[in-house]
Structure formats: structure tokens, C-alpha cells
Amino acid sequence: MQVNEYKPLIVAFCCNWCSYAGADLAGNNRLNYPADVKIIRVPCSCRVNPMFILRAFQRGADGVIICGCHPGDCHYTSGNYYTRRRMALLFSMLDYLGIERERTRLEWVSAAEGAKFAATMNDFAEKVAALGENKRLEDLRCKK
Amino acid sequence: MQKITRDTLVSKAVSLLENGTVDAVLGWGKGEFAYDVTPTVFETADEIRENFVWNDFCGANFSKYLVSKTRKLEGKILVFLKPCDTYSFNQLLTEHRFDREKVYVVGVPCEGMADISKVKAITGDGISAIDFTDNGLVITTLYDDEPKTVAYEDILAERCVNCKSKKHVAYDELLGETGEVLESARFDEVAKIEALTPDERFAFWQGELSRCIRCNACRDVCPACTCEKCVFDNPNSGAENKAPANSFEEQMFHIIRAFHVAGRCTDCGECSRVCPQNIPLHLLNRKFIRDIDNFYGEYQAGAEVGTRAPLVDYNLDDLEASDVFERRDSE
Amino acid sequence: MRKCSLSVLPALFAEIAKSNTLYIPASDNAGGAKFTKWEEGIQYLDTLNTVKSPKDFFFPHTEDLMEFKVTGKNIELFDIREESEDFVVFGVRACDVKSFDILDRVFLSDPVDSYYASRREHGVIISLACTRPAETCFCTTFGIDPATPAGDISAWKTEDALYLQANTQKGEALLSSVEALTEECDSTDVEAQQEKTRKIMQKLPLANLTTDSFGGGKTLELFDSPKWDELSEACLGCGTCTFVCPTCQCYDIKDFNTGNGVIRYRCWDSCMFSEFTKMAHGNSRLTQLERFRQRFMHKLVYYPENNDGLFSCVGCGRCLSKCPISMNIVKVMKALGGEKK
Numbered sequence: 085m086q087v088n089e090y091k092p093l094i095v096a097f098c099c100n101w102c103s104y105a106g107a108d109l110a111g112n113n114r115l116n117y118p119a120d121v122k123i124i125r126v127p128c129s130c131r132v133n134p135m136f137i138l139r140a141f142q143r144g145a146d147g148v149i150i151c152g153c154h155p156g157d158c159h160y161t162s163g164n165y166y167t168r169r170r171m172a173l174l175f176s177m178l179d180y181l182g183i184e185r186e187r188t189r190l191e192w193v194s195a196a197e198g199a200k201f202a203a204t205m206n207d208f209a210e211k212v213a214a215l216g217e218n219k220r221l222e223d224l225r226c227k228k
Numbered sequence: 229m230q231k232i233t234r235d236t237l238v239s240k241a242v243s244l245l246e247n248g249t250v251d252a253v254l255g256w257g258k259g260e261f262a263y264d265v266t267p268t269v270f271e272t273a274d275e276i277r278e279n280f281v282w283n284d285f286c287g288a289n290f291s292k293y294l295v296s297k298t299r300k301l302e303g304k305i306l307v308f309l310k311p312c313d314t315y316s317f318n319q320l321l322t323e324h325r326f327d328r329e330k331v332y333v334v335g336v337p338c339e340g341m342a343d344i345s346k347v348k349a350i351t352g353d354g355i356s357a358i359d360f361t362d363n364g365l366v367i368t369t370l371y372d373d374e375p376k377t378v379a380y381e382d383i384l385a386e387r388c389v390n391c392k393s394k395k396h397v398a399y400d401e402l403l404g405e406t407g408e409v410l411e412s413a414r415f416d417e418v419a420k421i422e423a424l425t426p427d428e429r430f431a432f433w434q435g436e437l438s439r440c441i442r443c444n445a446c447r448d449v450c451p452a453c454t455c456e457k458c459v460f461d462n463p464n465s466g467a468e469n470k471a472p473a474n475s476f477e478e479q480m481f482h483i484i485r486a487f488h489v490a491g492r493c494t495d496c497g498e499c500s501r502v503c504p505q506n507i508p509l510h511l512l513n514r515k516f517i518r519d520i521d522n523f524y525g526e527y528q529a530g531a532e533v534g535t536r537a538p539l540v541d542y543n544l545d546d547l548e549a550s551d552v553f554e555r556r557d558s559e
Numbered sequence: 560m561r562k563c564s565l566s567v568l569p570a571l572f573a574e575i576a577k578s579n580t581l582y583i584p585a586s587d588n589a590g591g592a593k594f595t596k597w598e599e600g601i602q603y604l605d606t607l608n609t610v611k612s613p614k615d616f617f618f619p620h621t622e623d624l625m626e627f628k629v630t631g632k633n634i635e636l637f638d639i640r641e642e643s644e645d646f647v648v649f650g651v652r653a654c655d656v657k658s659f660d661i662l663d664r665v666f667l668s669d670p671v672d673s674y675y676a677s678r679r680e681h682g683v684i685i686s687l688a689c690t691r692p693a694e695t696c697f698c699t700t701f702g703i704d705p706a707t708p709a710g711d712i713s714a715w716k717t718e719d720a721l722y723l724q725a726n727t728q729k730g731e732a733l734l735s736s737v738e739a740l741t742e743e744c745d746s747t748d749v750e751a752q753q754e755k756t757r758k759i760m761q762k763l764p765l766a767n768l769t770t771d772s773f774g775g776g777k778t779l780e781l782f783d784s785p786k787w788d789e790l791s792e793a794c795l796g797c798g799t800c801t802f803v804c805p806t807c808q809c810y811d812i813k814d815f816n817t818g819n820g821v822i823r824y825r826c827w828d829s830c831m832f833s834e835f836t837k838m839a840h841g842n843s844r845l846t847q848l849e850r851f852r853q854r855f856m857h858k859l860v861y862y863p864e865n866n867d868g869l870f871s872c873v874g875c876g877r878c879l880s881k882c883p884i885s886m887n888i889v890k891v892m893k894a895l896g897g898e899k900k
Contacts, residue, residue, distance in 0.1 A: 132486050134483070134484060135484055138480050138483060165546065166542060169524070169540070169542055169546060170539060171549040172523060173516060173523075174483075175549055176519050177483060177487070177515060178430075180429060181430065181483070182428070182431070185426075188243055220430055222387075
């Protein structure tokens with residue numbers, strides 16, 4: 085194994101009711117996913133303001149993933165439907181500005197889907213690792 | 229040249245003021261030169277007769293002023309709105325930003341407004357007089373013996389070249405006739421940028437946005453930006469920043485600015501008009517409009533009062549975020 | 560006085576750039592001009608005014624002042640300022656040159672702003688006389704002669720030649736370093752050009768603007784004028800006028816948390832902004848009228864009161880062409896009695 089292998093920093097916004105529990109389940113089942121995935125718990129995926137995502141990139145994240153309940157399963161009935169529209173537009177905008185589209189993702193992970201959580205994170209980390217460091221959205225001041 | 233004359237607007241304003249229908253008139257006020265028109269609240273007929281201006285430089289969209297002016301004034305205010313301004317007017321009404329009862333809207337037809345920077349690119353600085361004629365603007369400068377005629381098609385503002393509608397969607401009274409919603413090529417430029425490679429797109433926007441001086445004019449003029457306290461002015465938001473920092477900060481500001489008005493932006497083009505650095509900010513807004521049209525069905529903000537903006541609405545079978553690029557690339 | 564043919568201009572730039580960083584007006588690719596670092600291929604743009612004034616060279620829009628690191632109960636301070644290098648700015652107009660005097664009085668009086676002072680020491684200004692003033696120009700109102708710009712070196716550009724005249728030691732040193740490219744000459748051509756420019760200045764639409772009703776001591780008379788209400792009526796509260804202004808000098812000092820330390824930086828502030836001079840007790844100017852008034856009272860009354868009658872406006876006309884609602888210092892002055900009858 086290479087010692088200096090590049091490991092991307094991933095920020096995962098997980099909704100409290102489904103995806104965070106899914107991450108918990110992944111842990112309980114001893115499923116592996118990269119330690120560089122930093123989970124931030126939010127009450128609902130629609131709590132994720134686009135600024136959170138941009139701020140994460142500014143402060144050194146190489147990829148940002150938002151995880152919420154499956155459509156129809158939102159604890160608050162409809163939060164994830166709003167998330168879906170917002171993120172579709174935001175991701176498309178980031179792409180328009182020349183940001184690699186693989187750096188952002190939205191996934192639905194239920195509380196029972198520990199395996200999906202781990203698999204999603206592994207896949208996402210791999211895709212982001214292939215892109216290398218996030219240069220386009222970083223805030224140079226945070227590099228010091 | 230505008231078909232409707234200044235005299236028509238002035239006599240309308242004066243008569244409505246004098247018969248007590250309105251107590252004040254929001255119109256364009258005379259400047260030092262022919263082109264530097266200032267939005268003005270007129271309270272007497274004499275002021276109107278003396279200082280009211282109507283010409284090809286009356287680009288300012290007055291809709292947003294209604295939010296503050298209806299609060300400040302006791303009575304009713306007359307506002308002149310061009311077709312594209314009426315969309316912003318409706319959008320503000322949809323968001324309950326002012327009392328409709330306190331406003332009297334007079335719709336004015338618009339033949340498209342001139343962009344003074346385009347004029348100066350042709351004639352150079354030192355403009356001493358402008359005559360508005362059927363053939364174009366006749367510009368006299370300090371440096372040329374003969375006045376120069378510039379055709380309207382060469383100096384029309386970008387947003388007017390790509391005018392989306394000549395139809396007034398809100399008015400109490402119309403001067404002249406209203407027009408139709410137009411087929412415009414306003415998304416062509418967006419499509420052109422989409423067709424570039426990611427690296428080219430990044431370079432393009434880097435080039436444009438790095439000129440930003442964070443004056444906030446784009447936000448302050450925007451009829452969709454009417455928050456009482458903007459997130460970028462709020463020291464507790466963590467996003468307040470008066471400075472164009474040496475990194476991603478400007479892009480952050482512009483992405484969020486455009487995002488916050490996505491679905492509510494009527495594409496009036498004021499952001500690009502006021503930018504002191506000529507950043508094509510409308511291309512960010514139009515990107516959102518185009519995506520909304522493609523993903524969720526055609527939607528024109530402000531076309532009607534009371535519609536739900538796409539970002540505060542959803543369908544059960546909406547496009548998944550992961551399918552966005554597939555959808556777009558297959559177009 | 561020295562002169563060189565315009566065809567020598569690229570060589571002149573190259574020679575200056577050998578030992579200094581050189582900035583010249585060049586296209587900003589958006590219809591405007593900006594001072595751009597000269598290197599092979601950068602074209603000099605014959606423009607009247609750059610969009611942003613050259614005040615950035617001495618008082619940058621944003622600059623890092625220092626850095627802290629906090630570990631436990633210890634705080635470490637780092638001086639992170641970049642060492643100023645010698646630089647030359649070519650093509651600064653008379654109005655902008657005058658603006659440096661105005662900034663100097665603020666930043667170089669006690670206590671001296673060492674960041675500003677260091678850059679001022681390292682900078683050499685080559686000014687350039689105007690030949691085609693715009694309708695928005697009114698520098699003569701403030702006693703500036705656009706045909707005789709100050710600066711370390713004054714320059715005049717005619718159709719075929721560039722004339723250079725050193726005014727300071729720094730200027731002389733720079734001029735002697737390019738001696739091989741220039742030749743001694745008399746001032747006949749320059750004088751002819753000056754004469755012509757001065758004639759144009761008299762014909763400008765704003766030539767009748769005067770400062771007679773302004774200056775120190777006018778605070779009580781002007782502060783409560785009913786005119787402020789209508790003048791500020793349409794103001795959007797954006798910072799355009801203050802950010803393109805060569806003499807606006809307000810700044811804010813802020814901390815930025817980088818995650819592993821704090822950068823204390825300074826950035827331009829604007830009296831037009833709602834959070835201008837906001838402090839612990841709140842905000843001292845709550846309405847746009849008060850903030851708008853502040854800008855013009857500062858330039859036309861407060862500043863001259865504290866600086867021997869010197870006005871803090873140079874008549875460059877940038878706010879006239881850039882204000883989104885076309886409200887500007889000329890309209891304010893005229894409304895408050897600043898027009899010759």
C-alpha cells in the first residue's frame with residue numbers, strides 16, 4: 085500500500101431521521117467506509133442551505149454529499165422534495181461554473197440502509213479521489 | 229426611439245396628481261446629461277413638467293422602489309412601468325411585499341432601452357448632446373464637428389435585444405397599446421457556455437467574476453432581493469463580507485445571490501445593467517431559469533400574481549439530482 | 560524635459576519593468592480599463608479613466624494585516640505583510656494623482672499607517688496629461704489642471720511622441736535609468752497641447768460647477784438641508800460610488816477564521832452600506848439619507864474643515880458614469896448651491 089495515498093476530505097450532511105441512523109447502522113455492522121467522511125447531522129436534508137455546501141468547499145472539503153430520507157419517507161413529510169429541487173439546480177449551476185460535477189451528490193439513505201450508506205460513501209470517496217484536490221472552490225486563506 | 233412621448237406621460241401624471249387619484253408620482257428625473265436619468269418621486273405638477281424625463285435611457289425598473297415608497301408615503305403613488313417591469317411588480321405582489329391598494333400603475337410601452345456604454349463605445353467620450361430621432365440617436369460630442377447618428381440596433385441594451393415580452397402583465401391604466409410575449413433568444417448565450425468544457429467554463433467565469441468589487445449593486449437593485457436583512461449584511465451569518473477576497477468569495481456571493489432569487493427572478497436584467505464592472509450577471513440568473521424550464525416545466529416568474537415559485541413547490545416524480553446532467557446532456 | 564517617439568513606448572515599458580513592477584492601463588476585456596501588470600504582450604490602452612481608481616496601489620481593496628494563532632492560553636502574533644517591492648504606475652491622470660495627496664493626509668498623519676506608508680515609499684507615479692476630457696470631468700472645479708498632472712514624473716502624449724518631465728528625486732532617478740531611450744527636448748509641443756486641453760475644459764458641461772457654498776464651517780448650514788431627502792430618495796445603498804472613488808478612504812478591520820488561526824484583514828468600507836460604522840451600541844446612521852449625506856458632507860465639508868480647505872473630491876467623474884441611479888456629487892453640489900449663475 086502507498087503511504088502517501090491521497091485521501092479526499094468528504095463532508096456528508098445526513099438527515100437525523102434516516103441517513104444518520106443509516107450511518108449508525110453501517111457502524112454497528114462494522115461496514116467499512118473512509119474515515120475521511122465527516123458527517124454533519126442536520127434535522128432534515130432540506131436544512132442544508134447551499135451556502136453550507138459552498139462553505140464546506142471553501143474550507144477544504146474535496147466533495148460534499150447530502151443524504152436524506154427516501155422521497156415519500158421524510159420525517160417532515162416533504163422536506164426532501166424541496167432538497168431534491170434545490171440540489172438539482174445548485175449542482176447544475178456549479179457544473180455551469182466549471183466545477184467538476186462528481187464533487188457533489190445527493191443520495192437517499194434510509195435508517196435500514198447501513199450497507200447502502202457504506203457503499204455510497206466508498207463510491208463517492210473513490211470518485212472524488214480520482215478528481216484530486218478541490219482547487220476551484222477552495223478559499224486560499226484557509227490553506228495557510 | 230420610444231413611440232410614446234414624454235408629453236403623454238407628463239400630462240397623464242399631472243392629471244392624475246391634480247384630480248387626486250394619486251399623491252405622488254414615481255418617474256424618471258432629469259440629469260446633467262441626456263442619459264443620466266435618476267428615479268425620482270414627484271409631488272407637484274410643476275416638478276413633473278420641469279424635471280420628468282422619458283427617453284431611451286429610462287431603463288430603471290421601479291417595482292422595487294414600491295416596497296419602501298408605499299411604506300413612506302401616506303397616500304397613493306403612481307408608478308410608470310414598462311412591460312418587463314410589470315413582471316417584477318407581480319412577483320413582488322405574490323410575495324406580499326407592498327400594498328397593491330397604495331399603487332396606481334400606468335403601463336408604458338417600450339421600444340427597448342439604450343445602453344450608454346454601447347453608445348460611448350461608438351462615439352467616444354465627450355457627449356455634449358443627444359437627439360432622439362427615428363433613425364437613431366444623433367450624438368454631438370466635443371470632439372467631432374459633425375454629429376454622429378447611431379442606429380438603435382447597435383446600442384440597444386442586451387436585455388432589450390433579447391426582450392422576452394412586450395406585454396404588460398399588470399396595470400391600472402395603459403398608455404398606448406400593450407404587446408405580446410416574444411420568442412427571444414435569451415438562452416442562447418447560456419447554451420453557448422454550457423457547450424464549453426468544464427475548464428473553459430471555469431476560466432470564463434473566473435475572468436468575469438474576478439472583476440467583482442462587491443459593491444452589491446446587483447443585489448441592491450434586484451426587485452427579487454427584498455429581504456429586510458440580507459444574509460450578506462448579517463454579521464451573524466458567517467457570510468458577511470464587505471471585501472472581494474483573494475479566492476472563491478466572489479463566486480460564493482454570486483452563486484448564492486442568483487440562487488436566492490432562482491424561481492423568482494423575472495429576468496428583468498437590472499443586475500447586469502448596474503454592474504460597474506460589466507459582469508454578465510444575467511447569465512447566472514438565466515441559467516437557473518433555463519434549468520427550471522427544462523426540469524420542472526416552463527415557468528415565468530411574475531407572469532401572474534399568486535403562482536408558486538418552483539423552488540417552493542415540488543412534484544412527487546421530480547427529476548433526481550443525479551439525473552440532471554443526463555437530462556441536460558441528452559438535449 | 561525628455562521625449563521619445565511613441566514607437567519606443569514598448570521598449571520604454573520593458574526597460575522600466577526590468578527593475579520595477581510596472582502597471583499600465585490595459586483593457587479589462589469588458590469595455591473598461593484597469594491598471595494591469597505590464598509584461599510582454601500587454602497592450603497599453605489609451606483611455607481616459609480606469610474603472611477603478613489607482614488608489615488600490617497604496618490602499619488596496621483588501622489586505623491582510625496580521626495573523627494570530629491561539630494554542631491553549633497562548634496567543635501568537637505573526638506579521639504577515641508582504642514586503643513592498645518597487646513599482647511604477649504609468650498613465651495616472653491628474654485627478655487621480657491629486658487623490659494621493661488627499662489619501663496622504665489621512666494615512667500619513669500621526670499615527671502613520673505603516674502599511675500605506677511603505678507602499679507610498681516604493682511607488683513611482685508617472686502621470687499622463689489629458690487631451691480628451693469627458694463630459695463627466697470636473698477636476699478644474701477642485702483646482703486641478705488636467706494638462707499639467709503632478710506625480711513623480713509628468714507625461715504628455717501627443718500623436719507621435721511621449722514627453723516626460725521629472726518632478727521628484729524618485730522621478731529623476733527613474734527617468735535617468737531610461738536615458739538611452741529618450742532625448743532632451745523643449746516644451747513647445749507640450750505647451751500647445753496644454754493650451755488646447757484648457758480650452759476644452761472651459762467648454763465642458765460641468766465647467767460652471769463651483770465649491771463656493773462648501774468647505775469648512777458649513778456643517779450647520781448644510782447638515783439639515785431639506786434637499787438631502789430628495790437627493791437620497793432613490794439611492795440603492797450599494798457601494799459603487801465609494802469603490803470607484805479615488806478619494807474614499809473608509810475601511811473596516813475584520814477577522815477571518817481560517818480554521819487553524821485568525822487572519823486580521825482590512826477592507827474598504829462604504830458609508831452607503833447599512834452596517835457602516837456599526838458598533839457595539841448599534842448603528843449611528845440608521846437611514847440611507849444619513850449615510851448618503853455622510854458621503855457628501857465628508858467630501859465637501861468635514862474633510863476640508865480638517866485639511867486646510869482641501870476638498871476630498873478630485874472631479875474624476877467615475878461616480879457620474881457608474882452610479883446605478885445616476886445620483887452623484889455633481890447633482891448634490893448643484894442642489895446645494897454649487898453652480899455659477
